[in-house]
Amino acid sequence: MKKVTILAPYNTMATTIFGPMDIFNQAGRLWNRVTKSPQTPFFDVIIASADGLPIRSVNNVSIQPHCSITDVHQTDLIVISSATYIDRILEKNPELVPWIRDHYHRGAHVASICTGVFLLSETGLLDGKSATLHWGFADLFRKRYPQVKLEQDKMYLDHGRLYCSAGVSAGLDLSLYLVEKFCGRQAAVQSAKTMILDMGRVSQAPYEHFFFPKDHGDPLVVRAQDWLQQHSSENIDYERLARELRMSRRSMERRFRQSLGVTPLGYLQKLRVERAKSLLEEGTQTFSEITYQVGYEDIPFFRKLFIRLTGLRPNEYQRRFRGCSGEVYNGSEEE
Template identity: 40%
Template sequence: MTKVAIIAVENTGLGSLASVMDLFAQAGILWNRIHDMEPAPLFQVEIVTATGETVNTSTKVPIVPHRAMDAVEAADLILIPALVMDLRKVQEVFPREIAWLKHQHANGTSLASLCTGAFLLAATGLCDGKAMTTHWGFVKLFESMYPRVCLHPDRILTDEGDLYSSGGASASINLALYLVEKYCSHEIAVQCSKFLVFDMNRAFQSPFASLQSQQNHRDECILSVQKWLHENFSAKTTVADMADKAGLSHRTFKRRFKKATDDTPMHHLQKLRVEAAKKILETENHTIDEITYSVGYENSSFFRKIFKRYTSLSPNEYRKKFQPMLRNIATNHRGTKA
């Protein structure tokens, strides 16, 4: 039986911990019960804390561990749930947990981070030069803290053989299903996916990401152009137009914009337009041609290409995924017999 330890710390995300614990604990059990077969548990799952004492989740729900982390003799896999805290302080707050994770890995245990648990895993230094992912909302902070890690923010999960990571929130379940498949079989993973009623084959978290503020800088000249772009993103605009607005040469403007925002002017404009299109797709029934023109493009084929570049979905796929649930349910139920 595969032994799994979940390390809980103060301000662990409850959903992140509980969802994967249930999945591993029920593998081989719930499906079998549904189909009148003898339960056959496949994982032994325990929660551990630094001292063996109770910790509180970010929602102040107490977590009573099975044991202290130093009492874990031989785990096959250690899971690091999401952290809901000032992530800049991870190395300062959890030195003991970091040392323990490094020791366990050196003894052959695989490590997997869930959502922002990536900050704790990366703090071990074990992922330097290796692929990781984390919640899309904390990408910039992660990159600034762990520049040696090869971060792939669009991915749902990463696999470096004995080091794993998942993207934001429910991506933790995708990683758990992936690990069930790896430790058991595809058949067992499918069973878990079905009893959870969860789509197991998501590859990207980019459809869920929203445009984050890129205005946390002090270049007033660039800030003024960004403000103008936010208000006029649908206007026909070139980099030369932006440079004129800033009162800078074309070359100087591009250099300063990139330094201030970590983005090119045209990529920034494309993101603004895609974000506007996403909001329309989420709430309105406009045609793709109408949306194309309303966000500043003249060619719907080009718009579709740009939209998919940033979301990994076509506009129509995005609409189906994020249309109002009330409308979706009403449409699917229309005409059905009572």
């Protein structure tokens, strides 16, 4: 059996420990049990903390690990659960970083769940590579680890022996992927079926909420943001907006990119798509009506933009996120 060590740092989210643990533990067991065939477990899974003492989870629940990291002499896979409070973790347990790095250099695979990628990035093993994590922590990650390329839309990434995943449920996607990588497609499919999990999700774009931060330190860009938000459904004259800000359009676009990572046009597109998402969730208008309401006349163009930024067609998005009391989507099937 492959040995799996789930590393539980301070104030982790319990699901990022027990979700992957259950998937690895049940691989070769649960399917066999329900089909009345001999059990053939594939993984031996333990939870380790820095010192072997109980870990307080983010919900203030105490989790008792099986051992300390010093008791782990060999492991095939380390799974790092969420590590949002990275500064506090490094202050309390600086030994975690060299321990992860040492086992990787001895041949172990290392995977991170959600913000566990902060701890993985501290090792330097991701330098020059790409990473993903929950979309809500993307800006913080970019600032802290500029040497790691963030692929924010990815559900999970595989760098051979290094892996990272997005939010909580993406950790389950990655765990299933690793079952397939270590044990084959059949074992992964059986695990997915018995645990009622979807396979093949590759993007977290449908779940992302576009943030429009204003703490970037450029007051002129903040003024432009405010103006665009107030006039987002109107035809925008960017030359006029630049003149009102007393700068050239080229300078305005450069400062937008520096502060927000997008041009004013890209910012406006995200504003409009975010508004369209909210209206689709309400479920009372067709996509054509929504298109006009957010500021577009070209319905096919806005449909393509919506798909590009969310990864879903409008009707797919609405079916997934409409409230229980929402009306049935009344747009055409093509939408």
